Amino acid sequence: MTPTLSTTNLILDTDSYKSSHFLQYPAGTTRLFSYLESRGGRYPATRFFGLQYILDKYLTRRVTKEDVDEARAVIEAHGEPFPYEGWMRVVNVHGGKLPLEIRAVPEGTLVPIHNVLMSCTNTDPELPWLVGWFETMLMRVWYPTTVCTQSWHIRQILKEALEKTSDRAAEELPFKLHDFGSRGVSSRESAGIGGLAHLVNFLGSDTLEALRVGRNHYAADIAGFSIPAAEHSTITSWGKEHEVDAYRNIVRQFGKKGGIFAVVSDSYDLKHAINVHWGETLRKEVEESGATLVVRPDSGDPPAMVRMAVNALAAKYGTTTNSKGFKVLNTVRVIQGDGIDEDTIKQILQNLFVDGYSAENVAFGMGGALLQKVDRDTQRFAYKASAGVVDGEYRGIYKDPVTDPGKRSKDGVLDLVEENGRMVTRQYRTFDTDFPGSLMRVVYRDGEMLVRDTLEEIRGRG
Incomplete structure (x- = not known):
């Protein structure tokens, strides 16, 4: 042999x-x-x-x-x-x-x-x-440097939007761009060093391998943080007729005062899920939990879907106008994790601005475009x-x-x-x-x- x-x-x-x-x-x-x-x-x-x-x-x-x-x-x-x-x-x-x-x-x-x-x-x-x-x-070193560079420049875009429209820019910014990229990269090592490169600029990540690299090579106890979140299987395993029960279960499992959890809501009909399940059936329970529900659209044109979701949630949960004159959703937020790159982030932020909403209403999950859609010639x-x-x-x-x-x-x-x-x-x-x-x-x-x-x-x- x-x-x-x-x-x-x-x-x-x-x-x-x-x-x-x-x-x-x-x-x-x-x-x-x-x-x-x-x-x-x-x-x-x-x-x-x-x-x-x-x-x-x-x-x-x-x-x-x-x-x-x-x-x-x-x-x-x-x-x-x-x-x-x-x-x-x-x-x-x-x-x-x-x-x-x-x-x-x-x-x-x-x-x-x-x-x-x-x-x-x-x-x-x-x-x-x-x-x-x-x-x-x-x-x-081109790879982590390029990931870190792209992440930093997107941070500047988000920072500018928050400073214009939010009273909580400093608190919000570290968690506005979340790393969804681990499954889309070429190797475990890419996930680790690319994921940590992103965490130089932000604190949100679902790439556990980045925590290993951070602890082993950069003396970081816990380099980034995540929250409980649903995937389609945890919704669709209940069956279409019990979609609302799947959502209710998540609220009861994670809806604790001060907590935050995300729920993908497009498994069947995103508009129905927002307007009926979240907006009517479960609204009181969500509000009384004291937690923050983050609704995740996951299909369709990203700028259009986020715009629809924010406006629909505003109609159901109401908003509060901050000192800068922009609306902030009560109790709920939106995270867009499909089709996100620098261009769609800019489009979504521009839509929020035009519609009078603070940038703090929306966070972004970035996968392949964050950790994989770069090469040595990017820079x-x-x-x-x-x-x-x-x-x-x-x-x-x-x-x-x-x-x-x-x-x-x-x-x-x-x-x-x-x-x-x-x-x-x-x-x-x-x-x-x-x-x-x-x-x-x-x-x-x-x-x-x-x-x-x-x-x-x-x-x-x-």
């Missing part, structure tokens, strides 16, 4: 062609420097997040001789050369610890596009090719070599393709600083610098993490 491959072998977590690069750099190369940036994309700034997880989970492992032997056998059989002596140097000289130094902006920092976010260089002059070897792994992430030392001399490294000027890479030993209130990337022509005024920190050196931020600290940088 063919033996299985180790799932913890760091050497194998790269692209195949990387194994041939040690033979391709100029003779006499002793130092390489690579950097990560967002070259543009959907948003004008990124909220950096997720590097600590990658370093903590993967790059603090030690490479063993068994790892080297396994990787050599696989990669050479795969058709590539393998730098066996180099990897054995990592084992024998460095005790299996990777001789790399990684600098990065503090996680949670909002950085305008076209600026350095992270850099990597080698600390052993005989192993410069390691800087490129780990591009594959380090580049994956055009790139990890490129920008400087080196060859035969003892500094050398700037960059690419400048005539066919796509937007892909011109930076050259130099890069750093991020603040000048005249703006973040700018500074380019040094030497490795001998102490980076004065830097906004970046050394977070990893020679196999050890040097910085560990808590989720609370990261949230405070937004």
Whole structure:
């Protein structure tokens, strides 16, 4: 039987062609420097997040001789050369610890596009090719950073709407965008790190895996919160003729003073459910419970369905006008969890505003569009070599393709600083610098993490 491959072998977590690069750099190369940036994309700034997880989970492992032997056998059989002596140097000289130094902006920092976010260089002059070897792994920070970035920008949209229409903007905002994305992502790991990226900006989530990542890698006891909620099976299992009994059961199970619970209400006829079941049959019981009922439409055109639901509930439960002149539903709220993305959120908020309702009446559940409908090109992430030392001399490294000027890479030993209130990337022509005024920190050196931020600290940088 063919033996299985180790799932913890760091050497194998790269692209195949990387194994041939040690033979391709100029003779006499002793130092390489690579950097990560967002070259543009959907948003004008990124909220950096997720590097600590990658370093903590993967790059603090030690490479063993068994790892080297396994990787050599696989990669050479795969058709590539393998730098066996180099990897054995990592084992024998460095005790299996990777001789790399990684600098990065503090996680949670909002950085305008076209600026350095992270850099990597080698600390052993005989192993410069390691800087490129780990591009594959380090580049994956694009994912949590992009999720965190999208979530942050939606937060600004919700914040503006609440500040215009609510007396409780600060209390409402953390729970306005709820993560429904766990089942729609490609892996458990994506759910965890993507889900936690969202929780940098908000406190609502149904992605339990995000809590694990938060506790294990960011010192977060409980990173986010949820509420009891129905799904279609807990309604339809009662049968259509007993739909109201299913709702009544939920009210009695969770309708406690000060509590909040959500009930999907479109299993058969959303309008009938709101106007008759919730609006007449169960209204008194809901009101007397002291809890907040959150009605969830789950089909149809999202802006239209939310508009209908809010107006129908207002007719049955009444509203109170706040100090800003906007109506707030009594006892009930609405959450829309189907078809939600940045555009539908804007449409729904605009409808509420036009109809005179506060944005606090509606919350949003976002699934695939939050955790899965992003890719590396959403913010055009790139990890490129920008400087080196060859035969003892500094050398700037960059690419400048005539066919796509937007892909011109930076050259130099890069750093991020603040000048005249703006973040700018500074380019040094030497490795001998102490980076004065830097906004970046050394977070990893020679196999050890040097910085560990808590989720609370990261949230405070937004």
